[in-house]
Amino acid sequence: MTILAAEREIESLLSLHPKGYDLSLDRVRRLLDKLGNPQDRLPPVIHIAGTNGKGSCAAFSRALLEAAGYSVHTHTSPHLVHWNERYRLGAEGGGRLVEDKVFAEAIARAARANGGETITVFEILTAVGFLLFSEHPADVVILEVGLGGRFDATNVIPAPAVSVVMPISLDHQAYLGDRVELIAAEKAGIIKRGCPVVIGAQGSDAARQVLIETAERLDCPMQVYGQDFFAYGENGRMVYQDTDGLMDLPPPRLPGRHQFANAAAAIAGVKAAGLTLGERAVEQAMVEVSWPGRMQKLTQGRLVDLAPPGAEIWLDGGHNPDAGMVIAEAMAEQEEKNPRSLFLISGMINTKDQSGYFHAFKGLVRHVYTVPGSFSDAGVPNDELAARATEAGLSAEPVSSVANALMLLRDTWDPAEVPPRILIGGSLYLAGTVLAENGTPPE
Template sequence: MSEAAREIEALLGLHPKGFDLSLDRIARLLSTLGDPHLRLPPVIHAAGTNGKGSVSAFCRSILEAEGLSVHVHTSPHLVNWHERYRLGVEGGRGRLVEDGVLADAVRRVAAANGGQMITVFEILTAVTFLLFSEHPADVAILEVGLGGRFDATNVIPRPAVSVIMPVSLDHQAYLGDRVELIAAEKAGIMKRGAPVVVGYQPEAAARDVLVATAERLGCPHSVYGQDFFAYEEHGRLVYQDETGLADLPLPRLPGRHQYANAAAAIRAVKAAGFTVGDRALERGLTEVEWPGRLQRLTDGTLARLAPEGSEIWVDGGHNPGAGQVIAETMTSFEERDPRPLFLVTGMINTKDPVGYFEPFRGLAERVFTVPIRGSDAGLDPVALATDAARAGLAAEPLSTVADALAAIGRITTRPRILIGGSLYLVGDVLADNGTPPA
């Protein structure tokens, strides 16, 4: 275990693991630390049920291609805590924080907190602000952890731009059971007069709430499908806004849903006041990386257990909206290269398994459900298999991902395998495969 991991694990024993949405504790802690969140470079603040990680990755890649140094805060991590903190490097690609630097920052924040009640996520968010304030960079990208209005990242007084990506049902116990209520929580990151970019919204009700909030706060706002959009033409991505067209390569991240995510990133970077040329846009789209989100495994300890000729994908999407776009991507893969599709799925008990599985009805031949080692909230594989059956899929519970890969090998050759349903499961798989994010 790394030095930073030991420090954080110790905190997990002292403070609650769950969510307790409030800004009072983080504000108190940041004040004790000298308000490092007020000493950041321009901030791109991203929220959304799905897509906020992808838009953050696109923004980072585009800005770095322009030669800017970019800090990035994301959560959760897949394998190592360090993944949450990427520090910008002048003229180059940012790097995950070094272990000693992270451990020192965690110790200083914990000392400043003085043992008072606080969530570990709030401590780790304060670590973000401390690290980003002490290491110079041109821009900082902050991904919201949960919701928006009361998320610990939402102490930034005025971001360069707020980006709201697709809103759908998730975390209903904390955010509300209607998409309008969830959209209102996400809209809480908007600040009066600061630019807002509204990404593609599958629900008109959510889009209406976001636009109305931006208008009420006097925020200059751009809406996907109205003020900017993107589409594929002749194997290229065409981006369009009021300034004209940009003819770009298709994004490196697979799936048609990434066209809208890339468009939102381009618009966000512009709205934040950065000038990027077509060359930077081209490099940004083709060099972007976002581990664990439709990431293909081509080699590794676990991948070698799959049937010969397998096409293996991992994706941490875990709600019905994610299931829909992932299933659409698998359909496009099937049109290009027909293969039998098998799901290897693990989920935690706060999700909607039936809603996640339903888009795969008629597409996946079989689901193998597995436990999640990285979370004590994992669903029992037998119960998860029952949920898959309720969604119209043939399902079988197994003990491990390795068992599932072996079972698929007994059924067919050259399968397409999608391992997902939880970022915790994807983290376990990447760790076991020997291919953690870097």
């Protein structure tokens, strides 16, 4: 899809307003008031926060609801290739990314209403999402938090049908705090008095306790992963269990054992929101769920054609140590099923723990190619990134681009060897650049 008018509108906003974060709700509330408070005219909202897994939870939630026959608006961020990926409007037969003309017109209206006042672009675009969702009919809204929770622009929703908090770990410390319990307190800001809460699988007991205490203080009906609902693998299937009983399901289409817990949080969230969900719809959702740039297998495209013949190529935008661990585990699962040498092509930004990310792949990756971070103003130079990978115990070298890494592998690959497995990762910005260069943007 070619986005022209909408992206021109956004570029003009970026020239006037800061691109970064300025955590507060005052500016977005002021703008929404001028727009007639569209956030108060939405269908039931599933509000999702967390450090890792919130995008997957949103994808599972949409798949579940659409399989059950609901029309669903979805807000996710960031986008990978085009800005319109952030807004999927509910439609019969499945949601569709907002069309350029509709998107551009909503941006222009929000910009006019703002009247040149100081505001971040994310805040304007969040208001645009509320405009779009309030003016197009649907049964449910899935609303993914951008950053944090308490002061995120999406947190103007007065009474969500359910608040879902996915795994919390250290990330965005400059904004959210340098201890996991401080970050959990910020994420817990989406929990509203008396509204249902689902707490996804937490790697940190301290984070889980903060979330539980917040929900208890606000008298919220609460479902906690590992206590009130579970998911586990059995005989190649996924078993979901809660107080209503068991569901024997196909494993999620999204690879990696961590996706069992993400799927479980989505199932629990949809049920806690009071929406009807039959087992057949859940089975269909597990098979059909899609989430571009997250453990996405690339099977065709311009970049794929540059790799060694028969190579298996995966793309993932995870960028912190915890994400590195779950991606490495998913790659190890693939290795058990189908042994191949694993190569990592990585680009990252300087606000992330690069050594921590690479450490997860120690003993798993044969070699790392690092690419320049030209996809972001905060991109790490490829030689610096190679040094971080080396410090983490990996064999690494800088190259000029993803295309160059793939061609280098192709030109040096011994055809007598099983074709390699290649993981491209380290940044959502990199994932978006790869999908654009490959000619396979999200649809």
